[in-house]
Amino acid sequence: MAGRPRGRPARQSARAEAEEGVVSEPRTLAIRVLPQPGESLDSWLEALARRSWTSLSALLDALGLPTEERTHYLLTGLPPEMFQRLKKQLNLRVRVLEQSAVPPALFGRRAPHWRFCPQCLNEGQGRFPTRWWLPWTFACTKHQVLLHRHCPSCHAEPRGFLPRSVHLHPPGRCMRRTGLRTVCGADLGELPALALPTGTLCCRPRISSTLSPSTNGWTPTEPSQKSTSAYHR
Structure with missing residues (x-):
């Protein structure tokens, strides 16, 4: 007799408790992967799902996340x-x-878009920083190159939609769905470097000064007139 898919009883139990108004203690995981400094939440959760050999959606459901x-x-x-x-x-x-x-206020009415540096993806085994989601991050200061935005194979944004079966694919691959059970799978770390025009990064410190990391997260600061003009160039 075929067994039930892994994780289904836990999800059904969680939904049943929610419908009945039962408040239970948060579930804890035996396998843990520590977040890297400045790492994006979706990057860390994806690494945790891979380590736990489960899909990202199943992990989110087990943690009570949407x-x-x-x-x-x-x-x-x-x-x-x-x-x-x-x-x-x-x-x-x-x-x-x-x-x-x-904070969602940083994006206004626009949806955030993810950009990436192929060399950083290779060096970080597919993990990446939060700043790649920020609207004014367009270049990698470590490798002095422009960031990519689209997958060269499917020509779509790799993280526009939630990646799911991450445990079945190596890190750093495009997880954009191409069918009901298939994904693009292109290796984003193999993309060629995008040349950075000379002098492009001279404005980046002024742009970044409009947002500063703090102990309570990313905190907007009052931009100067000079930094504002640099942002809109």
């Missing part, structure tokens, strides 16, 4: 109580996740 279609919801749509519960479930230190998400 499985929205759009990936950026993990960075901009989670309420503070969910962050506190997540830290308790994974026994994380205080302020570990404070810079893994960004």
Whole structure:
């Protein structure tokens, strides 16, 4: 007799408790992967799903996090109580996740878009920083190259939609769905470097000064007239 898919009883139990108004203690995971400094929340959760050999959507469901279609919801749509519960479930230190998400007000009415440096993806085994989601991050200061935005194979944004079966594919691959059970799978780390025009990064410190990391997360600061003009060039 065929067995049930892994994780289904836990999800059904969680939904049943929610419908009945039962408040239970947050579930804890035996396998833990620590977030890297400045790492994006979706990057860290994907690494945790790979380590646990499960899909990202199944991991989110087990942690009580929403499985929205759009990936950026993990960075901009989670309420503070969910962050506190997540830290308790994974026994994380205080302020570990404070810079893994960004306030939705930073994007206005526009949806966040993810950009990436292929060499950084290779060096970080597919993990990446939160700043790749920020609207004014367009270049990699470490490798002095422009960031890519689209997959060269499917020509779409690799993280526009929530990646799911991440445990079945190597890190750094495009997880954009191409069918019901298939994904693009292109290796984003193999993309050629995009040349950075001379002098492009001279404005970046002034642009970045409009947002400063703090102990409570990313905190907008009052931009000067000079930094504002640099941003809109």
